[in-house]
Amino acid sequence: MRHKLILAGGGSGTAEYLLPAAKKALEEVELVIASPRFLELLHIRKTMPMGHISELLESLPAMLERESIGIVVSGDPLLYSLCRTLRNRYPELEMQVIPGVGSLQLLGAAFGLTMEQAKICSIHGRAYHAGTIACTVSEHAETFFFCSRTQGPREIAAALLAYGLSDTEIFVGADLTYPTQKLWHGTPAQAAELDDPELCVAAVRNPAPKPVTRLGLLPDSAFLRNRSPMTKEEVRAVILSKLRLKPDAVVWDLGAGTGSVSIECARMCPFGEVYAVEYKPEALDILEQNKTRFQTKNLQIIAGRAEEQVQHLPVPDCVFLGGSSGAAKQLVAGLRQLRQPVRLVASAVTMETQAELFPLLQELPQFEVVQLAVGCGKTVGNYHVLEGNHPVLLFSCMTKE
Numbered sequence: 001m002r003h004k005l006i007l008a009g010g011g012s013g014t015a016e017y018l019l020p021a022a023k024k025a026l027e028e029v030e031l032v033i034a035s036p037r038f039l040e041l042l043h044i045r046k047t048m049p050m051g052h053i054s055e056l057l058e059s060l061p062a063m064l065e066r067e068s069i070g071i072v073v074s075g076d077p078l079l080y081s082l083c084r085t086l087r088n089r090y091p092e093l094e095m096q097v098i099p100g101v102g103s104l105q106l107l108g109a110a111f112g113l114t115m116e117q118a119k120i121c122s123i124h125g126r127a128y129h130a131g132t133i134a135c136t137v138s139e140h141a142e143t144f145f146f147c148s149r150t151q152g153p154r155e156i157a158a159a160l161l162a163y164g165l166s167d168t169e170i171f172v173g174a175d176l177t178y179p180t181q182k183l184w185h186g187t188p189a190q191a192a193e194l195d196d197p198e199l200c201v202a203a204v205r206n207p208a209p210k211p212v213t214r215l216g217l218l219p220d221s222a223f224l225r226n227r228s229p230m231t232k233e234e235v236r237a238v239i240l241s242k243l244r245l246k247p248d249a250v251v252w253d254l255g256a257g258t259g260s261v262s263i264e265c266a267r268m269c270p271f272g273e274v275y276a277v278e279y280k281p282e283a284l285d286i287l288e289q290n291k292t293r294f295q296t297k298n299l300q301i302i303a304g305r306a307e308e309q310v311q312h313l314p315v316p317d318c319v320f321l322g323g324s325s326g327a328a329k330q331l332v333a334g335l336r337q338l339r340q341p342v343r344l345v346a347s348a349v350t351m352e353t354q355a356e357l358f359p360l361l362q363e364l365p366q367f368e369v370v371q372l373a374v375g376c377g378k379t380v381g382n383y384h385v386l387e388g389n390h391p392v393l394l395f396s397c398m399t400k401e
Helices: 020-026 053-066 082-089 103-111 130-139 153-162 233-243 260-268 281-294 306-312 328-336 351-361
Strands: 005-009 031-034 047-049 069-073 096-098 119-122 142-146 169-174 182-186 200-205 250-254 273-278 299-303 318-321 343-348 368-372 375-380 383-388 392-398
Touching (some): 005 082, 020 069, 020 096, 103 169, 233 318, 260 318, 328 343, 343 351
Parallel strands (some): 005 069, 031 047
Antiparallel strands (some): 368 392
């Protein structure tokens, strides 16, 4: 029989912000696990300092067989904290959760920032890129950030300046509720010169939030052409639909050819980053010309074979595999090893490519295959007929759940 588990928010770490309900519940369990600053606030006979979360998660079920346990985390356990991790790892675990007053609420209180319409984000120990920060701020009146020692107000400010959001205001709070508390607010240009505090949170106020505008799709005639292959616009439209792009997506286009898919992705992801990988000189030449033609500054052209270049690229959200020159198995294996799930769409015209891709992708989550057989109108004398293009198979899936 498992004993009781209490997960309590300790607030900022001072006695005033440890809620009476949390203190009472923790004093009734047999073992409390917390960092030293929280253990000092409690009068508990048996305690254990908080170590690595992975080790705690592994040993927790066996520990609960022996005794009741209370775990104290900083801030609020329901917000970018341990509650979700425990629920995902042990969905059947019975747990009493006691919320706490978190640092974001304290920051809002210090500056009078209300949170009912705010967007809450974390750049603490998480991979992110500047476009994601800028996209989020662009769409919301207030955006609150959990920061870290290496990713803080200065990085937020740099992202805002890079995407033309200089009219916003940044608020920073460090060591909140402690004697060493520091509060600061100013423009992104001023924040870019700050020395980031070791432990802080930040908020950005945008006086003119608005939804991100996405541009419409382009006809084939809009692109410059040479003998390099180009994905037809009807097929391109379905590819873009299957990629499920977000405005701040990081996209790889592997085997970019003329660059029609890359250009469309760059236009649909104004806060994103698109990497077009191609090794054929003729294709690289027309790809550069099309990038210049459409002024897609968020598109980077990578010369070389995909299997050699992708290890140097930022982790993607979406990947289009338009050509692999026999390296599909290696590329798919590499994508599956990434920590985050990736949306993958691959096209196949030849039977050889179809036979290569199907066994690689069929067992992956959300696997779909669609055949597109497009016929385009053509005038023959006094008549109109449909002239068919080569059928194309589109495979789509996620690399993991």
